Amino acid sequence: MAERFYVPVRVQLSVAFLVIITLSFFFAANTLTDYVSDYLFKQRIRQDSISVERLASTVAPLFASAQEEQLSKTLSESSGELGGRLLVLDMDGKIQFDAYSAMMGQRLPLPEVASLLSGVPQAFGIYRTDPALLGSGHVACCGSLLVGSRGNLGMLLLISDMDGMIRSLENVRSELLLIFGVVALLAVLAVVLFSHILTRPLTSLTEAIRSMGRGDFSARAPVRGLGEIRRLAENYNDMAEKLEHLDQDRSAFVSNASHELKTPMASMKVLIENMIYQPDMPEEIRTDFLQGVNEQIDRLSHIVTGLLELTRMDSHRTSLNMCDVDFSSLLSDAVRLMEPAASTRSQHIESVITPGLQVSGDPDRLMEIATNLIDNALKYSWDGATVQVRLTQKQKKLYFSVEDNGVGISPDDQKHIYDRFYRVDKARSRDTGGTGLGLSIVRQLVSMHGGEITLDSTLGKGSVFTVILPLKNRKEA
Ligand SMILES: Nc1ncnc2c1ncn2[C@@H]1O[C@H](COP(=O)(O)OP(=O)(O)OP(=O)(O)O)[C@@H](O)[C@H]1O
Ligand SMILES: [Mg+2]
Structure with a gap:
């Protein structure tokens, strides 16, 4: 054009x-x-x-x-x-x-x-x-x-x-015109000078925007001038910084995602190659290998599902099927659902649930929040441990917490706990099938429901994740 x-x-x-x-x-x-x-x-x-x-x-x-x-x-x-x-x-x-x-x-x-x-x-x-x-x-x-x-x-x-x-009058008129002409010329020169000074920050800003357009997110505009132009440069720089972070996050996300997808594929390749090059492999070992392949496929599908869900939420394509939900009974169902998993490691889930607490939300997504947090509490606790699930209300809010006496999270790791693919102990987490996407999804879902999530954790002692959601209405117990 x-x-x-x-x-x-x-x-x-x-x-x-x-x-x-x-x-x-x-x-x-x-x-x-x-x-x-x-x-x-x-x-x-x-x-x-x-x-x-x-x-x-x-x-x-x-x-x-x-x-x-x-x-x-x-x-x-x-x-x-x-x-x-x-x-x-x-x-x-x-x-x-x-x-x-x-x-x-x-x-x-x-x-x-x-x-x-x-x-x-x-x-x-x-x-x-x-x-x-x-x-x-x-x-x-x-x-x-x-x-x-x-x-x-x-x-x-x-x-x-x-x-x-x-x-004489004509002379006065032409003299006045001459004087005014000179003054006008000086005024125009002053305007040229001032407009140059005034628009210089705009020129720098345009340059910075152009650099950003070419993909250089580190470009910043010099903060000069007064009033709106200064504010414009400041706002632009703030925006550029956010975009730079977003760009870095996006690159990290893409490289993490590729890495996470590569790992199960590499494992599958080794297992399958073994089966190809050892046709005489005993039947039990072959079955073991096939189970290994199956587990890696499950893992891949877990990662892809999580990624798809996050991408949809990022592009605001996830719509919630909002309705009135009895969160108390939903949580009881979630506990019941997680009990078989807990019993495989002799773990227990203790629940203290205030009945009849209603929220406005998507029941499937709320269930996802609950099961993810209970799953984490079980995964990152010792065999035989007990996980506490509580649901109470304070004023017009519902407090749902999951407490464990497991490995706990250090203050440094707590800062990144909601980052995509972030796992404190990668090897251990991978053994338990963790992808590091669960908490990112949980936090996004909680915020989509107008709530917030907090964490209180001590390394080696355990963690308490608390989800605070606005109550739909209060029912007397
Ligand atoms: N209750 C907990 N106690 C200790 N560490 C935890 C707890 N919950 C989460 N973490 C740490 O935070 C990391 C991120 O958790 P997240 O739920 O996002 O991922 P994941 O559990 O590894 O995988 P996924 O939930 O996708 O299966 C975990 O790998 C683990 O290191
Ligand atoms: Mg998890």
Whole structure:
């Protein structure tokens, strides 16, 4: 399958940040210059309006009394002071006076003129003008009505240059954009650096996972970084350690299983070869040999059955046929079942069983637990020994124990007693037909029934295995 296009997280993060920072800085620069220009325009409108209104009150009487010279002088002086071109228009919209003396008698097609003619006392506008009219570039036009004693006489217009201000604003805008651009670049560099630092542990983790994928379970991720990434590495390492143990257990299990299966087969081969190469073998010896082969087949089948059962439990394919079970009578049956085996070595099973204790479980599996533990107690005790089987209840739990005064188990061996194929004394255990699978199966079954198993043992003195299971309900004895 084709590998999908791979983009490292740090590149994705950098691109995302670059887009966010650029957009927000661009937006910020524009908004800021808009605010500044809005403020400056308003200031300008206020100033121009005040000046024009004040001048209009001076100019109105001069215009009314047609003192042209005085009017011309006042307007020329004021033009210089206000830094703009002053025009006086009559109520027909014709220019009666121009401080630049260029447009006398003409009409001005400006919206402010129209507003003032319609009687609005003041008007203001900023726009790019017709070069033929007032020169190129942006201008501000501020107008005020000239009011005489007999009504409106005309209007006074101040046309001033706005190019300087607009150019400054543009400069501010481009400077801001430049500053923001530099800051954005620095921010992106910082993001690249940080994302590299942040994602480095992820890269190491990916490497470790890849090594594990190739079968190297010893690969660990360096625990670096903060927060989730650190926790991820720690959790991964925990998981890797467990998997490594599992892998080791699995290898040990496979090699143990092969070894255990090889031993009876080797014995059978020797026995059968003997029979093949000694055709004149006496009948009793042949029968003995065949019995030997038969025993090895039993052993093989015992191992294979145990292995199958464990494998099924491992892959959760063992389902329990759960029902209400009278554990007390089940245990009595188990004792009865084991009695013939005990009597072959003059052993006794003593049982003290509280009657009527119910559990929820699979009767066949519970029987397997009981017989396995009693079998062990008999197997690892001396001839003529007595094994104690007890069943009591404490609170909502059932305590089933099997006690023997047999060989006992050392503390070191107790740690491994539930491991598959683990036998304290391999030779002796093999003589008694032990495979070392019994207790592994028992422990798994007990846990599948929601219980636990404990061991109290002293080497040379004996052992007590106790199974604790949740009670279904309590019946009064
Ligand atoms: N009651 C006991 N007293 C002393 N040692 C015991 C006792 N029960 C178990 N062991 C030791 O633990 C080992 C593992 O027991 P387990 O029941 O798993 O295997 P096994 O009895 O050898 O074989 P299997 O039960 O499969 O026939 C035994 O080989 C034995 O050495
Ligand atoms: Mg056993």
